[in-house]
Amino acid sequence: MKTRQALRQTIRNKRRQLTAQQQSDAALGLLHRFSADEKILRAQHIALYLSNDGELNTKLIIDWCWQQNKCVYLPVMHPFSKGHLLFLRFEQQTPLINNRYGISEPPLDVRTIIPAAQLDIICTPLVAFDKTGARLGMGGGFYDRTLSQWYKQEKQQNISSPYAIGLAHDCQLVDEIPTEVWDIPLPEILTPSTRYKFQ
Template sequence: MKTRDVLRQEIRYQRSLLNADQQAEQSLLLSKRLIKEKVVKGVKHIAIYLANDGELNTQPFIDWCWQNSITVYLPVIHPFSKNNLLFLKYTETSILVKNKYGILEPKLNVQDIITVAQLDIIFTPLVAFDPYGNRLGMGGGFYDRTLSAWHDQYQQNKHAKPLPVGLAHDCQKVNTIPFESWDIPLPKIITPTTSYNFDI
């Protein structure tokens, strides 16, 4: 079995081979698929991320959310709690700043923070996923920490919120991911061509 670091390198490289036209086409396909998803119907608060490092561009879907009165939140690296996330409201007038990884995030304002429990959906980035819903991230553990309380509740109640949904290119699916005890699998992952549901 390949190590997690080798897998990250390989999949990030494959993702980087997609040219600008392919990226734009795949992003629009993803947005169209998300709009039709049952889990999106009737939601009020979603967390999502801005594309980085060859990830699918989420802005077309964000634009649709804004037009349909769905409040959008972006992850912000917690200023005091190491490797933890906050979620801040994202609007067309939000001031964005680069975090330590060079990723744009809303400028910190406590009035814009929402708790994880108040979110309907958290759309999570990932580097790779397998047929069992296992997710390989960039290695910081940000989303595993964010979703740990949800995962505990989900074992008792399959309708526990927020619903975490991974977003990925089709090329990011692999046969198997080396699993660690702290990893949080996802019940749903969506690509431009397919919606996967997993019994986790």
């Protein structure tokens, strides 16, 4: 089995090699799956992210959420709690700045922060996944930390909000993810061709 870092590099390279047409087709396929998902249709507060490094483009699904009058939120790195995320309301007129990783995010504004517990859906980026719902991220652990408390609660008390959905290209599916104890598996992953449900 490949090490986590080697697997990250392999899949990131594969993702970056997708042509503009393949990326465009994938974004349309994802919109089709996303807009037909029952949990998403029922949700009002949805955390998404802006694509980077060959990730599946989320612009179409963000636009669809706005058209459906759903509230969209984007992750921002917490300024005081290292390795944690805040979620800020994202609207069409929201300005964007680049964080230290070169990823666009809204400027920090306490008036637009939503407590993560009030989100209905958190859509998570990922580098690779397998058919058990194991997710390999970029290595910073931001989403694992964000989802860990609800994952524990869900196991103990059947609390299911916020519900996590991974978004990925089909080429990001691998045979097996080498997992660590802090990794949080996802209950659902959407790709342009398939909806994977793990719980």
